[in-house]
Amino acid sequence: MKILVCISKTPDTTAKIAFTDNNTKFAENGVQWIINPYDEWYALVRAIELKEKDPGTVIHLVTVGEADTEPIIRKALALGGDEAIRVNASGADSFFIASQIAEIARQGGYDLIFTGKETIDYNSAAVGGMIAELLQLPYISLAVKFDLEGSTVTATREIEGGEEIVQASLPLVVSCQKGMAEQRIPNMKGIMSARTKPLKVVEPVAVDPLTTIAGFETPPPKAGIKMIPADNPAELIRLLHEEAKLI
Amino acid sequence: MSVLIFIDHSDGAVKKASLEAISYGAKIAEQLGLTAEGALLGNLNEDIASLGKYGVKKIYHVADVALDHPDPQVFTEVIAQIAEKSGAKLIVFSNNLHGKAIAPRVSARLKAGLVAGAVALPDTSNGFIVKKNVFSGKAFAFISINTDIKIISLNPNAYPVAVTEGAAAEVVPFTAAVGEPRIKVTAVNKVTGEIPLGEAEIVVSGGRGLKGPENWNILEDLAAALGAATACSRPVADADWRPHHEHVGQTGLAIAPNLYIAIGISGAIQHLAGVNRSKVIAVINKDPEAPFFKAADYGIVGDAFEIVPKLTEAVKALKG
Ligand SMILES: Cc1cc2nc3c(=O)[nH]c(=O)nc-3n(C[C@H](O)[C@H](O)[C@H](O)COP(=O)(O)OP(=O)(O)OC[C@H]3O[C@@H](n4cnc5c(N)ncnc54)[C@H](O)[C@@H]3O)c2cc1C
Ligand SMILES: Nc1ncnc2c1ncn2[C@@H]1O[C@H](COP(=O)(O)O)[C@@H](O)[C@H]1O
Numbered sequence: 241m242k243i244l245v246c247i248s249k250t251p252d253t254t255a256k257i258a259f260t261d262n263n264t265k266f267a268e269n270g271v272q273w274i275i276n277p278y279d280e281w282y283a284l285v286r287a288i289e290l291k292e293k294d295p296g297t298v299i300h301l302v303t304v305g306e307a308d309t310e311p312i313i314r315k316a317l318a319l320g321g322d323e324a325i326r327v328n329a330s331g332a333d334s335f336f337i338a339s340q341i342a343e344i345a346r347q348g349g350y351d352l353i354f355t356g357k358e359t360i361d362y363n364s365a366a367v368g369g370m371i372a373e374l375l376q377l378p379y380i381s382l383a384v385k386f387d388l389e390g391s392t393v394t395a396t397r398e399i400e401g402g403e404e405i406v407q408a409s410l411p412l413v414v415s416c417q418k419g420m421a422e423q424r425i426p427n428m429k430g431i432m433s434a435r436t437k438p439l440k441v442v443e444p445v446a447v448d449p450l451t452t453i454a455g456f457e458t459p460p461p462k463a464g465i466k467m468i469p470a471d472n473p474a475e476l477i478r479l480l481h482e483e484a485k486l487i
Numbered sequence: 488m489s490v491l492i493f494i495d496h497s498d499g500a501v502k503k504a505s506l507e508a509i510s511y512g513a514k515i516a517e518q519l520g521l522t523a524e525g526a527l528l529g530n531l532n533e534d535i536a537s538l539g540k541y542g543v544k545k546i547y548h549v550a551d552v553a554l555d556h557p558d559p560q561v562f563t564e565v566i567a568q569i570a571e572k573s574g575a576k577l578i579v580f581s582n583n584l585h586g587k588a589i590a591p592r593v594s595a596r597l598k599a600g601l602v603a604g605a606v607a608l609p610d611t612s613n614g615f616i617v618k619k620n621v622f623s624g625k626a627f628a629f630i631s632i633n634t635d636i637k638i639i640s641l642n643p644n645a646y647p648v649a650v651t652e653g654a655a656a657e658v659v660p661f662t663a664a665v666g667e668p669r670i671k672v673t674a675v676n677k678v679t680g681e682i683p684l685g686e687a688e689i690v691v692s693g694g695r696g697l698k699g700p701e702n703w704n705i706l707e708d709l710a711a712a713l714g715a716a717t718a719c720s721r722p723v724a725d726a727d728w729r730p731h732h733e734h735v736g737q738t739g740l741a742i743a744p745n746l747y748i749a750i751g752i753s754g755a756i757q758h759l760a761g762v763n764r765s766k767v768i769a770v771i772n773k774d775p776e777a778p779f780f781k782a783a784d785y786g787i788v789g790d791a792f793e794i795v796p797k798l799t800e801a802v803k804a805l806k807g
Contacts (some may be wrong), residue, residue, distance in 0.1 A: 253737050253757045257625040277738050334603075335595060360623050360737055360760075364603040369559065369591030378669040379559050381588035384731070394673075398732065400497055400584050400685070402677035404556070408670045418724075418731055418738065450600030454616050454629040459763070465780055470789030474801035476769060479785060481805055484767050486746045487689065487713060 241297040241388075243287045244350040245321065246341055246368075248276045249305055249312040250361045259456045266361075266456070275312050278356025278417060280319070285421035286386055287354055288320035294388075298322050300348060304331045304340045310439065318426035318434035325440045332362070333449030338370030343445050345375060351391070351410040357382055357417035368415035378412045384419030489524040490516040491575035492543060493566060495557075495585050499532030503686045504581040504643040506541055511639075511646040512579035513542025513653075514608060521576060525656065526569045528554040528562060539656035541649065547573065547661040556675075557585050558668035563592040565663040570597065572661070575636060582640035583685060590640045600632035606645040606743075606764075623737045623760035643685045644743045684733065687716035690744045692735065692762070694720040696751020696772065696791055700728035705795045706750060712802040718742070720752050736761035751791045754779025771795065 251257070252272035260267045275284075284301070291297040301316050301324040303309050313324045325344055331337040345353055353375075355368035365381075372379035380386075384403065385396035391410040396403050398417070426434075468476045480487050492512035495505040509525065516523035525546040527535060535546055547569045554561070566589070570578055578593060580586035582604050594601035602617040606627065610616040614631050617639055621628040632638075684690065691710040693703065703717075710717045717733060724734035735742055737760035747765035751772065752758060759782050762768070769785040770777070771794055780786045787794055 251622075253760070257622045259626070281738075334591065334601065335598075338591075338595060362621055362628075363619075363623060363741070364591075364601075365587045366591035366594070366601060366603050369588060370595040372560070373563060373592040373595035379588065379592065380670060381559065382584060398584055399675070399677075400502065401681060401683045402675065404672050405674040405676075406670050406672050412669075418734065448633075450594070450598065450632065450634050451602065452631050452633060454631045456621070457618075457627045457629070458625070459627070462782060462784065465783050465786050468785060468787045470787055470794060473787060473789075473794045473797040474804075476785055476787060477798060477801035477805060480746065480767070480769065484746070484784070486767055487802065487805070 241290070241294060241352070242348065242350045243290065243297060243299045243352045243354065244345055244348060245279070245284050245287050245299060245301050246353070246355040247279045247284065247301050247303045247313060247316050248356070248359050249273050249303070249309045250276045250359055253277070253360065257458065259458070263456050273312060275316055276356050276359050278358060280316065281423040282416035282418065282420040283354035283356050284316055284319055284321065285424050286416060289421060290388060291320065300325060300350070302327070302341055302344050304329055304337045304444070306330050313439060314434050315426065317437045317439070318430040319424060320430065321437070323438040323440065325442060327444050328441050329444040332453055333451050334364050334366040335370055336447050336449040338367045338374060339447040340444050341367070342371050342374035344442070345371065353413045355413070355415045357415050365415070368413055372413035375413070378408050380406060380408065380412065380414045382417055383414050384417060386414060386416070386420060488574045488576050489522045490519070490577045490579060491570055491573050492523065492525045492579045493586070493589070494525045494527040494538070494546070495581055495583065496529065496531055499530070501531065501538065502581070502583065503648065504583045506648045507643065507646050508579050508581040508641050509538065509541040509543050510649040511608070511641050512577070513651070514649070515577060515579070518608070519611060524573045526566055528557070528565055535658050536655040539653045540651060542651045542653050543656050544653070545657045545659060547659050549661050549663055556672045557589065558670055559588040559592050561665050561668050562589050563596055564665045566593050567596050568663050569661060570636070578636070578638045580638070580640040582642050586640045590638055594638050597636050598634060599636035599638050600634040601638040601640065602630045602632060603640040605639045605641050609639070620741070620764065624741055624763045625760060642743065644688070644745070682714070682716040684716045684718055684740060685742060687744050689713050689715035689746045689748070690718050690742060691715045691748045691750070692718035692720070692752060693723060693750045694752030695722050702792070703729070705792065705799070709748070709795055709799045709802065712799050712806070720758050749779055750795060752779060753777050754782060
């Protein structure tokens with residue numbers, strides 16, 4: 241069994257979001273970078289659990305990013321995974337990223353490709369579906385549970401107002417969210433071994449991005465809060481009704 | 488040439504988020520001088536032609552009931568065929584769970600640039616630029632789509648449903664040659680009668696300040712009186728006080744209701760990331776220093792156990 245886990249780098253969840261160069265670039269100064277939480281907590285940890293159950297499993301990590309993504313990928317290797325591949329390109333377009341990962345997947349012959357639900361910076365939830373289409377594979381999006389018996393997959397995916405239990409056969413692509421696994425902290429042994437695990441750098445294949453970022457905007461600050469005395473909560477309902485006209 | 492809108496439905500009814508997408512697509516069609524057309528896969532309990540009142544002129548209808556469980560791969564195949572027939576220049580989805588499963592596949596199939604999570608009409612004055620939500624609600628990006636065919640997934644609650652003078656839509660039966668789904672749905676667990684959180688106009692949400700799951704009745708009473716959906720902070724879902732799908736925030740669901748009422752939630756930056764696109768935020772917290780007050784429009788400093796039942800009473804009195 242060979243699993244490919246897609247790992248992306250995102251600003252820490254507490255990072256201040258600001259822009260420079262006339263609002264065309266994210267202000268990276270002083271920003272801490274982390275593994276996208278969905279990729280780390282759910283996709284990667286579930287892959288590691290599958291390997292713990294079936295030690296014959298091989299886990300490769302892939303990231304599309306420049307050299308500054310390497311600390312992130314080493315951290316992911318410290319959690320688990322056998323080797324990593326970095327496609328040396330900065331990618332802001334989902335189709336460009338998906339095309340690079342699909343190319344790696346074609347060469348590696350993986351049985352299973354895991355992505356996170358979405359990146360917490362671009363929030364597109366698009367890369368997984370695109371990889372699946374490029375490889376003509378089935379796609380289980382927003383999985384909250386995933387089990388494997390031989391090559392038969394049983395998974396639970398979120399649908400509007402509930403969930404669906406589905407069955408499929410390998411190979412396929414899965415996007416992972418909460419429920420798949422629990423967050424783990426890397427241990428010393430993992431951190432030590434991550435230093436010597438292979439991290440292959442490959443050049444991107446030529447693909448034209450379908451979209452480009454023209455600029456950013458931060459939302460205007462709130463106008464100010466209206467406080468309502470605790471001894472008259474009904475006043476809040478009156479304001480919501482008469483002033484805000486929402487109820 | 489058309490703006491083609493994917494019409495998403497469940498239990499025989501078109502979803503509200505999809506009605507928003509139809510209204511949005513129809514408006515863009517009007518702006519660009521294209522025809523608004525729809526793609527409906529599976530069956531409705533209502534008259535399909537009547538969707539014309541939201542501005543859609545023609546609906547390609549694939550009646551095959553096997554399509555009632557949307558399989559992204561099969562749906563992509565069908566939508567690609569309809570897009571060709573309809574001469575689609577723009578395809579509009581709702582950025583709900585079905586949209587997230589299908590739109591990226593259609594994008595890769597047609598090599599059509601996708602903006603997922605649009606929050607406003609595109610700016611077509613110079614190219615084709617779509618405003619979308621990024622950094623989990625902390626910012627917006629303007630994305631330029633550079634391909635001939637374009638795809639937009641519209642965030643739920645970002646564009647109002649608009650009823651037009653439009654006549655009944657022309658319904659065109661469409662047969663698509665498709666393969667068998669490679670993903671088999673073996674069971675569906677649906678909570679019926681609940682308002683889907685992503686679509687709700689009012690959301691009442693609780694945090695660790697409520698102390699335990701046994702106290703959620705006060706919050707549920709308020710939600711019921713308001714016709715609101717319920718949500719919670721992450722630690723509350725992690726502790727299994729509430730189901731996981733109610734968890735909002737950076738690592739949960741991002742929502743944008745008209746009114747978000749936060750009860751006993753401190754307002755950590757990761758929580759705000761999922762709710763700060765709400766139009767109005769009201770906060771009830773016993774700590775005047777709780778960071779949530781800085782992001783709110785209305786606030787009450789006080790004990791939720793005393794205040795929330797009084798809010799419920801006031802709502803009931805108002806609604807008679
Ligand atoms: C990477 C990462 C991602 C995260 N993602 C999310 C996310 O998606 N969503 C999320 O919610 N959190 C997320 N968190 C957690 C977040 O940082 C906070 O810890 C969490 O939101 C706190 O939840 P809370 O407000 O319910 O609890 P607390 O912080 O414990 O706050 C409880 C509040 O209740 C008030 N209170 C207590 N008793 C009463 C009473 N009787 N009446 C009224 N008020 C009362 C207190 O004053 C306090 O403000 C994330 C954290 C990390 C590190
Ligand atoms: N640059 C990248 N390199 C590797 N994987 C990525 C990259 N960007 C996105 N992904 C994967 O695709 C998922 C969805 O991302 P997105 O479509 O950008 O929301 C993420 O959770 C990652 O697993």
